[in-house]
Amino acid sequence: MATTQSGREPRFAILGAGMSGILASVKLQEAGLGFTLFEKAEKVGGTWRENTYPGIACDVPSHVYSYSFELNPEWSYLCSPGAEIQAYFEGVAARHGIETSLRLGDAVVRCEWKGVDWEVETASGFSDRFDWVIAATGILHHPKYPEIEGLDSFEGANFHSARWDHDVPLDGRRIGIVGTGSSGIQITGELASRASKFSLFQRTAQWVVPVEQTAYTEEEREKFRTDADLLRNLHEELSQNFNDGFGTSVLDGNSEMVQGIQDTCTEHLDTVIEDPELRERLRPNYRAACKRLVVSHNFYEAIQHPNAELVTDDIVRIEPTGVRTADGRLHELDVLALATGFQVDRFMRPMTIRGRDGVLLDDVWKDRPSAYMAVGVPGFPNFFMLNGPNSPVGNFSLVQTAEMQFGYVMDLVEKVRTGELGYAMPTAEAAHRFEEERVEAAKKTVWATGCRSWYLDDRGIPFAWPFPFSRFRKEMAAPVLADFEAA
């Protein structure tokens, strides 16, 4: 590899050892390029390391949620449990020997462009220089705690779903869960029958897509082990259905497929929930897929368990012994878990990221985060993000998205290597043009059809990639050099 502006072989800093960071490391390792993978926690795995709540699984089929270069014949279920997914990522990292370049337990606090390269500094005071920074810190990363009066006064066990305290006993206890997103629904599926009393505090009803919890048989796994084409075809077929099918349907709030999903969810609700009053309280009043769809094989059964109660009266405050709702009731609890989601506009912050001319990413993103083609930011040379702002989230496979984004970054590395670019940084004009077009397309998606969700930015505009998968594939296949600064 030729030298860079800084006069040495390019070196990469990868921020975050979750799915995207492990991917980038494996690929750089294969390419024989030097990198350091920075991880603030004590082990790799990202969201699957941090989310260990009871019932956790990935509701995307496991054969989609796998690297294309590390297909896994051993998945136990169509949608496998979280611990198995964590083990998969740890296994990939170990098999590819990336631990020699892994710096665990030391958070990056500052990345600063020094004119020719980046200085990266960690909390322990370690610092080093890199030609490229790849931020792979995830979206659903910083827990969001609800602003509910008296939360700190609760005398029982209280934690966020992404910070589950496994020392707290659950069986036979009075458990409350705030929130009915994918996390709250999965927790309910697991805990409703184990609690002596289970209270699910629902602010907004969810559309629930039914999926069978299909286990792969040993015979099927043996076929996957011995027939690589079978495994590859399954991965490709499932990914294509997801990316082109679901990924296209959400771009139009009135699409037939969205209507079909809504019909399926409605039938599920109408057939499984027996009590008409409960059924109506569980019936959403907005379009299916406006919020991130919830997928479940057991939620409706769980919420009908004799010990379970769906609470739809507003929470007024938390008291030492439980949750007080607007009807005046006190729901007494031993354990209160907050499945209240994540601060999705943080990305790699609170790190200080200082680009060219001393510009701070925090200032550039003071209104809201955005990125050219969902990967780069004007003013920040050789700085790219995987699954960063404006990335497809929920519409395409996150793993495939990261793989394609990484391929795009490697194309830019090559352009710098060959001298076609001095460094890789989108122009302000290109970023502005992309964002204007993106916002117009985003307004037509199902996410903008009138619901409250984490897909919306502070203006109420969906922040994700609002174009078809074909466009994403085309854009990621070849950077448009005219959109990058020539210097």
Ligand code: NAP
């Ligand atoms: P979420 O979807 O953001 O849901 C948060 C829930 O908390 C919502 O029901 C929200 O109500 C409720 N809430 C927030 N503040 C509240 C308050 N002050 N009072 C009452 N209720 C409040 O969070 P999540 O369930 O953790 O899921 C986040 C994302 O993680 C998912 O959308 C998905 O992308 C991902 N995830 C994926 C899987 C998987 O299997 N692949 C599993 C879990 C999570 P409103 O609806 O009224 O706002």
